[in-house]
Amino acid sequence: MKHVNEFPTPAVESRLPHVGTTIFTTMSALAQQHGAVNLGQGFPDFDCDSRLVDAVDAAMRAGHNQYPPMAGVPALREAVAAKIEALYGRRYDPGSEITITAGATQAILTAILAVVHPGDEVIVLEPAYDSYEPNIVLAGGKAVHVPLTAGSFRPNFDAIAAALSPRTRAILVNTPHNPSATVWTGEDMHRLAELLRSTDVLMIADEVYEHMVYDGARHESVARHPQLAARSFIISSFGKTYHVTGWKVGYVAAPASLMAEFRKVHQFNVFTVNTPMQHALAAYMADPRPHLELAAFYQRKRDLFRAGLAGSRLRLLPSAGSYFQCVDYSALSDASEVDFCQWLTREVGVAAIPLSVFYRGGLEQRMARFCFAKKDETLALAIERLRRI
Numbered sequence: 001m002k003h004v005n006e007f008p009t010p011a012v013e014s015r016l017p018h019v020g021t022t023i024f025t026t027m028s029a030l031a032q033q034h035g036a037v038n039l040g041q042g043f044p045d046f047d048c049d050s051r052l053v054d055a056v057d058a059a060m061r062a063g064h065n066q067y068p069p070m071a072g073v074p075a076l077r078e079a080v081a082a083k084i085e086a087l088y089g090r091r092y093d094p095g096s097e098i099t100i101t102a103g104a105t106q107a108i109l110t111a112i113l114a115v116v117h118p119g120d121e122v123i124v125l126e127p128a129y130d131s132y133e134p135n136i137v138l139a140g141g142k143a144v145h146v147p148l149t150a151g152s153f154r155p156n157f158d159a160i161a162a163a164l165s166p167r168t169r170a171i172l173v174n175t176p177h178n179p180s181a182t183v184w185t186g187e188d189m190h191r192l193a194e195l196l197r198s199t200d201v202l203m204i205a206d207e208v209y210e211h212m213v214y215d216g217a218r219h220e221s222v223a224r225h226p227q228l229a230a231r232s233f234i235i236s237s238f239g240k241t242y243h244v245t246g247w248k249v250g251y252v253a254a255p256a257s258l259m260a261e262f263r264k265v266h267q268f269n270v271f272t273v274n275t276p277m278q279h280a281l282a283a284y285m286a287d288p289r290p291h292l293e294l295a296a297f298y299q300r301k302r303d304l305f306r307a308g309l310a311g312s313r314l315r316l317l318p319s320a321g322s323y324f325q326c327v328d329y330s331a332l333s334d335a336s337e338v339d340f341c342q343w344l345t346r347e348v349g350v351a352a353i354p355l356s357v358f359y360r361g362g363l364e365q366r367m368a369r370f371c372f373a374k375k376d377e378t379l380a381l382a383i384e385r386l387r388r389i
């Protein structure tokens, strides 16, 4: 029988007309279809510490199954404050300056909604994580894209200075950086502080890869830089640090006056984040070794992956932090980055992400991003395939 559309659904005018299915979803689906090793999407293919799972079980059995306080379980906020103080030397008050969020994604959106007014400009350094721009658009703001220096992906302070205007409300900085795997230095932070000194520009610091900085370098958390910290939301993710990306738990630290505005949005957005995971994370954080040992854990994987690809025709870019490794494939192909990555997935059996998708204008540099947060055997299989091309 023919369906008669008696009650048509009203058409809506999209709030995000330019957003479609992300390349991450597309590439993961293609990888599955072709049995490719998925080094595309950024998540581990190994399990978390079983003690963390036991801690969730214990929290649930202890009856921690109802709403926690709006800002998060106090013990977890205290553990986060203690960690930030131990590592970066700044004390945040767990009562008024730390909030637990549904992953870094919600923290970034909430910070933007809390401070960006219609017509405000927000500086985004490109290439950039894909949620930033839609978040700014939802707040009625305008993303002002400033490219990182071509080739090195270092911040270009002249370009940032030129992008500052009386309408600039905030700048988003991500270090260690997805996708380029670069990290900001202390000098970079100092230069940004100088640029912002005489302005009211706020900073949203995406530090989800804070514990993945390699070769003895240190993570330049904004928390180390008092002048910047006074104007910043600092955001991190337990998903990245403890190999539990599916739990979607993160946090934000900010001075009390900024946090008060953040919480106004947070309480009517998610209100709060699931209770047993928060108790489990609080208990697990009593031991600092998991986060202190993470850099060595991933540096070994990075070195394994790089050594394996050394004999291939892919040129390896530096990977100073995060769990990404970018490559330049220009010796191999003139294809566009999307075409190359699709070919790599289909014909070679390894999925990667084109760097062009991290640019609004789709800049083509013949570069692709691999994620090395994978079991050694997964990396070995990918290496074997990539050495054949």
Ligand SMILES: Cc1ncc(COP(=O)(O)O)c(C=O)c1O
Pocket: 042, 102, 103, 104, 105, 106, 129, 174, 178, 206, 208, 236, 237, 238, 239, 240, 245, 248, 249, 250
């Ligand atoms: C730079 C960056 N920010 C934020 C996120 C989101 O983190 P979460 O999973 O905690 O929401 C990711 C995840 O890939 C990321 O790479």
